[in-house]
Amino acid sequence: MESQSAMDAIFGVVRQVPAGRVATYGQIADLTPGCRVTARMVGQAMRFASEGVPWHRVIGAGGNLPIGRRDAVLEREQQSLLAAEGVIFTAAGKVDLSRSQWHAFEMPVVIPRTPHDR
DNA sequence: CCGCTGACTCGCG
DNA sequence: ACGCGAGCCAGCG
Numbered sequence: 055m056e057s058q059s060a061m062d063a064i065f066g067v068v069r070q071v072p073a074g075r076v077a078t079y080g081q082i083a084d085l086t087p088g089c090r091v092t093a094r095m096v097g098q099a100m101r102f103a104s105e106g107v108p109w110h111r112v113i114g115a116g117g118n119l120p121i122g123r124r125d126a127v128l129e130r131e132q133q134s135l136l137a138a139e140g141v142i143f144t145a146a147g148k149v150d151l152s153r154s155q156w157h158a159f160e161m162p163v164v165i166p167r168t169p170h171d172r
Numbered sequence: 173c174c175g176c177t178g179a180c181t182c183g184c185g
Numbered sequence: 186a187c188g189c190g191a192g193c194c195a196g197c198g
Contacts, residue, residue, distance in 0.1 A: 055195075055196060055197095056194085056195055056196075057195085060195090078180090078181090079179075079180055079181085080180070080181065083180085090193090090194070091194090092180075092181095092192095092193050092194055092195090093179095093180035093181060093193080094178060094179090094180050094181090094193065094194065094195085095180090095193095095194070095195070096179085096180080097178070097179040097180060098178070098179075098195080098196090099179090100179055101179065109179085112179080113179095114179080114180070114181085115180075115181055115182085116181095119179090120179055120180070121179045122179095123179085124178095124179065125179085128179085129179095132179095
């Protein structure tokens with residue numbers, strides 16, 4: 055299994071996803087600071103999500119719910135949890151990322167500019 | 173050390 | 186639309 059510290063880092067990012075919004079495995083991986091975290095690892099980590107970690111807001115690329123291949127019951131739970139939060143689904147049963155994807159707060163890159171160079 | 177396996181993703185036919 | 190293979194990286198036998 056992956057290291058506990060890596061999962062903690064991943065959980066830390068997942069906890070930032072607000073209700074009504076979703077993020078993809080790859081997105082979480084990219085946002086997770088520290089070492090090389092891949093989408094696969096995020097998925098593994100979600101299996102061990104503890105209380106307080108909104109695992110249901112983490113979905114597959116393109117709005118898929120890849121969990122369905124493993125556990126249909128769990129997938130229904132994820133759907134109901136998301137629906138209860140107001141997440142928009144498409145007719146195809148996928149999450150409408152264009153409307154519900156979480157956009158992490160990005161720290162604006164402050165370009166250093168000294169008084170004399172302008 | 174090798175190979176297989178994933179709640180993954182992307183590209184190609 | 187759908188399957189397949191390759192990249193991905195940690196864990197396990």
